[in-house]
Amino acid sequence: MTGIKAITALLGATAITAGAAFAEPVEDTLTVNEEIEMTTWTEPSATVEDALPEVISGWHFRGDETRAMQADDFDNPGMIFVEQAMDDWETAEGEAGKSCASCHGDVADSMKGVRAVYPKWNEEAGEVRTMEMQVNACREDNMKAEPLKYTGGAMARMVALISSVSRGMPVNVATDGPVAETWEQGKELYYTRTGQLELSCANCHEDNYGRMIRADHLSQGQINGFPVYRLKNTKLNTVHARFKGCVRDTRAETYKPGSPEFVALELYVASRGNGLSVEGPSVRN
Ligand code: HEC
Numbered sequence: 001m002t003g004i005k006a007i008t009a010l011l012g013a014t015a016i017t018a019g020a021a022f023a024e025p026v027e028d029t030l031t032v033n034e035e036i037e038m039t040t041w042t043e044p045s046a047t048v049e050d051a052l053p054e055v056i057s058g059w060h061f062r063g064d065e066t067r068a069m070q071a072d073d074f075d076n077p078g079m080i081f082v083e084q085a086m087d088d089w090e091t092a093e094g095e096a097g098k099s100c101a102s103c104h105g106d107v108a109d110s111m112k113g114v115r116a117v118y119p120k121w122n123e124e125a126g127e128v129r130t131m132e133m134q135v136n137a138c139r140e141d142n143m144k145a146e147p148l149k150y151t152g153g154a155m156a157r158m159v160a161l162i163s164s165v166s167r168g169m170p171v172n173v174a175t176d177g178p179v180a181e182t183w184e185q186g187k188e189l190y191y192t193r194t195g196q197l198e199l200s201c202a203n204c205h206e207d208n209y210g211r212m213i214r215a216d217h218l219s220q221g222q223i224n225g226f227p228v229y230r231l232k233n234t235k236l237n238t239v240h241a242r243f244k245g246c247v248r249d250t251r252a253e254t255y256k257p258g259s260p261e262f263v264a265l266e267l268y269v270a271s272r273g274n275g276l277s278v279e280g281p282s283v284r285n
């Protein structure tokens with residue numbers, strides 16, 4: 001099956017642009033705890049203005065109840081995991097006998113703004129690091145502790161905690177300088193058709209956002225809300241686990257969570273959301 005036919009079949013229509021049910025993203029504004037004003041719909045940054053006329057958070061594509069859950073920390077199930085991570089933050093582990101707090105102190109002070117610029121270049125290691133990679137680098141090098149599983153629960157909640165203290169701040173990942181090559185690689189992956197269905201990320205999230213795919217309202221596939229609490233599996237989901245799921249839906253097996261390819265893809269996808277607020281942990285279905 002070719003890509004065009006596949007997407008037509010998935011969208012249940014006879015042509016890509018005509019027929020498939022389309023629903024405008026919901027017009028609404030998100031203020032969390034009546035305090036944090038979120039930018040959820042904005043102009044594209046210069047690097048992606050050819051690709052997207054507007055940049056829209058996945059929040060606008062979800063139903064009324066799901067959107068409401070994210071507006072208050074008491075209703076956001078993702079925040080339960082953030083609280084658990086606060087305990088982890090204070091817990092000494094590993095041979096150095098240190099906790100995250102031993103070096104970084106209060107998480108809200110030391111980590112404010114950090115999530116907004118990840119993935120980012122690490123000069124000493126000479127590599128692009130995702131937040132997950134940085135957490136494990138601190139565990140292994142600074143705590144002499146075992147790394148956490150890349151897409152596991154303990155990792156997801158630590159990243160959620162670090163994200164939560166940057167909520168409302170604009171995503172602002174660098175795309176040039178030492179990360180330029182990785183960014184280009186991620187861009188290429190984004191537009192590469194994979195699997196039996198021969199679909200690229202762009203075929204769904206750029207060409208067809210707004211359309212209904214099965215029972216789902218297709219978004220731009222932004223990652224400013226990660227980690228995401230999904231009602232479907234009632235847990236926090238990491239970026240790479242989501243990528244893996246989407247690739248699997250094209251009936252392909254491509255890259256592993258934590259692989260250089262998914263790191264590059266994450267950098268590129270993050271940059272498509274530059275200007276949106278950090279929302280993690282967000283709520284999705
Ligand atoms: C022995 C001290 C030490 C411990 C323990 C430690 N870190 Fe770090 N961490 C550092 C240093 C040093 C850096 C690099 C300099 C900086 O950015 O603060 C760093 C950087 C970071 C960064 C990136 C900051 C940025 O601006 O890019 C994150 C995120 C982070 N650590 C998270 C953690 C977490 C989570 C834990 C616990 C699992 C932890 N660290 C434990 C010393 C430590």
Ligand code: HEC
Binds near residue numbers: 202213217
């Ligand atoms: C066959 C269509 C299809 C393809 C191809 C596809 N996705 Fe998705 N993706 C979906 C659907 C459906 C959802 C759930 C509804 C939504 O949020 O858009 C989703 C959700 C997502 C989300 C979650 C967004 C949020 O706000 O929680 C991300 C991130 C994502 N996709 C990234 C990707 C990436 C990266 C690729 C390429 C590797 C990709 N997708 C390929 C259909 C697709």
